[in-house]
Amino acid sequence: MTVGLVRSKDLKAGVRRSAAAWPIGTLRYLVAAIFTGFCLFPFYVIVTTALKTETAIFAWPPVWNFKPTLQSFYNALFVFGGRSAIFYLINSVIISAVSTFVAVVLGAMAAYGFARFSFAGKRHLAFWILSTRFAPPVAFIVPIYLMVQKAGMLDSHIALILIYTAMNLSLVIWILRGFFSEIPIEIEEAALVDGYSRLQIFWRVALPLVRPGIVSTAILSAIFSWNEFLYAMVLTQSKAATLPVYLAGFSNSMGLAWGEYMAVGTMAVLPILIFTFALQKHLVRGLTFGAVK
Amino acid sequence: MARIEFKGVSKTYPDGTRAIVDLDLVVEDGELLCLLGPSGCGKSSTIRVLAGLETFSDGMILADNNRIDHLPPQARDCAMIFENYALYPHLTAFENIAMPLRARRLPASEIKARVTKIAGILRMEHLMGRRPSRLSGGEKQRVGIGRALVREPAMFLMDEPLGHLEAYLRVELRAEIRKLQERLGITTIYVTHDQEEAAAIADRIVVMSAGRLQQVGSFLDLFDRPVNRFVAEFVGEPPMVFLPVERTNADSIAVKGVRIPISEPLRAALRATQDRELILGIRPNDFSLGPPVRDHLNGTVTLVQPQGDHAIVAVSTPAGPATAIVPSDRRPAPGATVGLTFAGERLHLFDSAARALNKGEGGG
Amino acid sequence: MAEVQLSGVRKRFGLVEALRGIDLAIPDSAYVCLLGPSGCGKTTLLRCVAGLETVDAGQIRIGSQNVEALEPFARNVGLAFQNYALYPHLDVRGNLSFPLRAPRRRTEFGDGEIEQRVKSIATLLQIDALLDKPIVALSGGQKQRVALGRALVRNPTVLLLDEPVTHLDARLRHEMRVELKLLQRRVGTTTIHVTHDQLEAQALGDLIVVMRDGLIEQVGTPDELCTRPATSFVASFVGDPPMSLLTARLGQEAGVLSLRVGAAQLRPGERLGRLLDGLCDQDVEIAVPAHHIALGHAGDEQTIAARVQAHEWVGRELQIVVALNGSPVPVRLRTQQRLALRIGDEIAIRLNLGSAHAFDSKTGRRLQSSAD
Structure with missing residues (x-):
């Protein structure tokens, strides 16, 4: 009997505890939801505006319930004068993809060198590489403009690719260096004894093990190159202009075509979003977990 | 406190x-x-x-x-x-x-x-x-x-x-x-x-x-x-050796036909059960190794691990593998044939449900 | 399979001299x-043999070949890491086949042979059921088996093992120890095994090389280390439990030798007396095997007062670690007596010096009589 009594008391205690817990848990979710809404709201406005008709855009109070239309997208792509948005989208893709690829490949090799070899002035060199990010980009705009001009590379893809690669390299090297140093050296030594050369070890052992690092630096580099505006604005006019440049010029030449403007904005966000989602599954942590001990 | x-x-x-x-x-x-x-x-x-x-x-x-x-x-x-x-x-x-x-x-x-x-x-x-x-x-x-x-x-x-x-x-x-x-x-x-x-x-x-x-x-x-x-298996290093036994009588057992002398309390426990699938447990310390004898449990030494004044000897017997701890000066050479004897008062018997027959008594 | 010969091997890391002249001959097929x-x-020595460290001076021969200038892969060694x-x-298969797929060996093994070799090594190590498992899914013992398999799959001339079982649980460690030894017997590959566990070394080694401060203290069979330790360091390192090392001052009263340990006077006995001949009024080091130390009664002959530092059960025996007055070195003994000891208790221990070893207190070298 006593045992039964105790157990029912136990049960009550359990209920009381969880009852005390619920308002706090709910509150937490509420706060999180409000914050998420706050962050997503601008994006919501961009996308919905792009999908509205012109009357709906300027309606006051705002129309929450509207019939979406792709008219603005169509206009932006095919109707508006000059080059279509697709032209700039392709420019952006080429420049971002190539500069990201080159930065990650070169950066991974440099990072491996920093992580695994000792050479004179290693620390100074590493610091110098990071220091390239210290100054605000705008400080270098004039000398770089002059360099690009003298090289006859104004309004060319290669100029932006080189500059973005250089800017991303320091980030890639510093992040990947940490990833490489976390690989137990014995794994590479084992491969050395097994008959692999240093370069083969880099490709076949080290690189697969830092995949999460490669993916995250590639995403960060791509986002940077995709969104960079200042250098693209100054160094390109038409042939090599990227989406941000096009977007900036949009309102001036066409008046305030809000629907089309937001449609291009939506299109500008999508590729990087798709890229990030596609790579996300490789962002698993602890790939080396289980290798040792 | x-x-x-x-x-x-x-x-x-x-x-x-x-x-x-x-x-x-x-x-x-x-x-x-x-x-x-x-x-x-x-x-x-x-x-x-x-x-x-x-x-x-x-x-x-x-x-x-x-x-x-x-x-x-x-x-x-x-x-x-x-x-x-x-x-x-x-x-x-x-x-x-x-x-x-x-x-x-x-x-x-x-x-x-x-x-x-x-x-x-x-x-x-x-x-x-x-x-x-x-x-x-x-x-x-x-x-x-x-x-x-x-x-x-x-x-x-x-x-x-x-x-x-x-x-x-x-x-x-x-x-x-x-x-x-x-x-x-x-x-x-x-x-x-x-x-x-x-x-x-x-x-x-x-x-x-x-x-x-x-x-x-x-x-x-x-x-x-x-x-x-x-x-029995979890405690003690090297672990206890287990050998399947046959019941030859109400209160006697044999390993591969070799009769094993057991203590009186263990005989009593044996008489009290009908279980026929019994397992004999012996601590490696309770083996002694001697020259092989006919009609006896003999085995071949597979490995000898010296440990200072004693050695851990692995023996392969017809009943299964066994491990014995013997003084260093009496350790056999790998490959030798040896006879195994064990201290009768320190044996353990486990029934088909893995319970010890001589629970709380027997043993040391 | 081959013998391994080291002569005058030296290695320095900055200011630290890791190897200070190593001469060692390892016979073919030996487990060292x-x-x-x-x-x-x-470990540095092992890495020098593997080629992961270059030597500053000296020669390393594997078989008839000088290898100290060769790259690791050209030495044909198999290496298993701690x-x-x-x-x-x-996955497991990928790990086992990795050494066979090295680009440098591309012509050596066909796909069929690789598969066949991986299969046979996996069967040998009883991991054939795990071939398609990822490494993360394996237990410690299984990982160790895969590592061994990877080291052995190329049929290396020398197998190098760096603390291969250290990370395993006690039970598994003992099991793997047996497996290692049986495996080596089967494949017959000359094996060098690095360990800090003297019981592991004794259980496995045909030969044991005791090292200290970059030098070899002694090379010998397990028995030789226990019965004829070359130095006091070796003596204090071997045995289960290890021998106890006492510092004593040799005195002589009326023609009778005595050893003073703390406040106690011990008679060295005839054999030890002969060894200590001529060392009167000097300090000597005495190593006593644990089974020659027993509990005694205070005041009896050959006993010393001691204080209990630790007590623990090892099988049916109680292992007691005691400290002698004024000596930092612990003394270990085992007894079958059932005692209820507490740390700090005063007890008396009786020493049987009949088979004790004596060492020069300055050089640490073993004192030997001509007959010894």
């Missing part, structure tokens, strides 16, 4: 896994009790339930006859030491140890006095200014022990505290823990999967398997009077 | 254990 009592404690996870099954256990005031078992046997769950870090499904826990299972962890007055040290990396050793006292807002002078005293007991005054990153594994665990100790808890719960350390450090630190415990007399529950560690440190050992308590006793109890095959 | 405390140079160092992005 506390006497801790588990009464019918059970813990079942939502997926149906039974971590602890109906545990009845008394931990006497001031004793050092080891919970020993393989991983997943419920030993860690048991102390985590006691500490209040996990809830349980059924039963109750008492400290000095007062129920404590409804109390939040901080009110149970137990200090816990974890395998991974769980030190605060941004604080010095001194601050790490002082942390539980700061949480109670003790005056600075008293905190200093108490931390200094603990540092003295653990002989680590010189480490007090260092951060965990500048401490070795053994030193980190000492700081962990110091932090647990500083609040003078009623009980000490240690969850594989030496698991991360190197072998020689484990031996050193476990002696230190034992010494500390003897000196302070705080009721301590020590969880380990290493039977050697349990043998070295414990007053009493609780062997657990699959959430169930198998046996409680001193190391010698478990070593010489195991209640079942699990305990 | 390099034994010593951490920092003694045993932390396994498996390739986590590959």
Whole structure:
């Protein structure tokens, strides 16, 4: 009997505890939801505006319930004068993809060198590489403009690719260096004894093990190159202009075509979003977990 | 100081896994009790339930006859030491140890006095200014022990505290823990999967398997009077040798046709059962090896491992593999044929349900 | 299979001299254990043989070939690391075949042969059921087996093992120890095994190389180390439990030799007396095997007062560690007596010096009589 009594008391205690817990848990979710809404709201406005008709855009109070239309997208792509948005989208893709690829490949090799070899002035060199990010980009705009001009590379893809690669390299090297140093050296030594050369070890052992690092630096580099505006604005006019440049010029030449403007904005966000989602599954942590001990 | 009592404690996870099954256990005031078992046997769950870090499904826990299972962890007055040290990396050793006292807002002078005293007991005054990153594994665990100790808890719960350390450090630190415990007399529950560690440190050992308590006793109890095959196999290194036996008579047995002399209590136990699938258990220490004899249990030596004044000899017999510990000067050569004899009064018999026939008697 | 010969091997890391002239001959097919405390140079020596470290001076021969200038892969050694160092992005099969697929060996093995070799090594190590498992899914013992398999799959001339079982549980360690030895017997590959565990070294080694501070203290069979330790360091390192090392001052009263240990006077006996001849009024080191130390009664002959530092059960025996007055070195003994000891208790221990070893206290070298 006593045992039964105790157990029912136990049960009550359990209920009381969880009852005390619920308002706090709910509150937490509420706060999180409000914050998420706050962050997503601008994006919501961009996308919905792009999908509205012109009357709906300027309606006051705002129309929450509207019939979406792709008219603005169509206009932006095919109707508006000059080059279509697709032209700039392709420019952006080429420049971002190539500069990201080159930065990650070169950066991974440099990072491996920093992580695994000792050479004179290693620390100074590493610091110098990071220091390239210290100054605000705008400080270098004039000398770089002059360099690009003298090289006859104004309004060319290669100029932006080189500059973005250089800017991303320091980030890639510093992040990947940490990833490489976390690989137990014995794994590479084992491969050395097994008959692999240093370069083969880099490709076949080290690189697969830092995949999460490669993916995250590639995403960060791509986002940077995709969104960079200042250098693209100054160094390109038409042939090599990227989406941000096009977007900036949009309102001036066409008046305030809000629907089309937001449609291009939506299109500008999508590729990087798709890229990030596609790579996300490789962002698993602890790939080396289980290798040792 | 506390006497801790588990009464019918059970813990079942939502997926149906039974971590602890109906545990009845008394931990006497001031004793050092080891919970020993393989991983997943419920030993860690048991102390985590006691500490209040996990809830349980059924039963109750008492400290000095007062129920404590409804109390939040901080009110149970137990200090816990974890395998991974769980030190605060941004604080010095001194601050790490002082942390539980700061949480109670003790005056600075008293905190200093108490931390200094603990540092003295653990002989680590010189480490007090260092951060965990500048401490070795053994030193980190000492700081962990110091932090647990500083609040003078009623009980000490240690969850594989030496698991991360190197072998020689484990031996050193476990002696230190034992010494500390003897000196302070705080009721301590020590969880380990290493039977050697349990043998070295414990007053009493609780062997657990699959959430169930198998046996409680001193190391010698478990070593010489195991209640079942699990305990017999888990305790003792090298492990007990098991050979299948045939019943030749109501109270006599044979291994591969060779009659095995057994003690009177074991004969009595044998007479009391009809079970025919019996297993003979022999400690490697209880074998002696001699020249092979006809109509005897003979075997071939497969491996000899010298260990100073004794050697571990692996023998392949018609009944199965056996391990014997013999004095160095009498060890056979690998490949030799030897005759095995065993001390009749130290044999164990297990029935088809793996229970010892001579429970609580026989053996040593 | 080949013998390994080291002569005058030296290696320095900055200011630290890790190896200070190592001469060692390892016979073909032998199982050799390099034994010593951490920092003694045993791992460096192994890495020098593997080619992961270059030697500053000296020669390393494997078989008839000088290898000290060769790259690791050209030495044809198999290496198993302390932390396994498996390739986590590959499964068990990928790990085992990795050495065979090295671009440098492209012409050596066809796909069929690789598959066949992986199969046979996996069967040998009883991991054939795990071939398609990822490394993360393996237990410690299984990982160790895969690491061994990877080291052996090329049929190396020398197998190098760096603390291969250190990370395993006690039970598994003992099991793997047996497996290692049986495996080596089967494949017959000359094996060098680095360990800090003297019981492991004794169990496995045909020969044991005891190292200290970058030098070899002694090379011998397990029996030789126990019965004829070359130095006091070796003596204090071997045995289960290890021998106890006492510092004593030799005195002589009325023609009778006596050893003063702390406040106690011990008679060295005839054999030890002969060894100590001529060392009157000097300090000597005496190593006593644990089974020659027993509990005694205070005041009896050949007994010393001691304080209990630790006590623990080892099988049916109680192992007691005691401290002698004024001596920092622990003395270990085992007894079958059932005692309820507490740390700090005063007890008396009786020493049987009949088979004790004596060492010069300055050089640490063993004192030997001509007959010894």
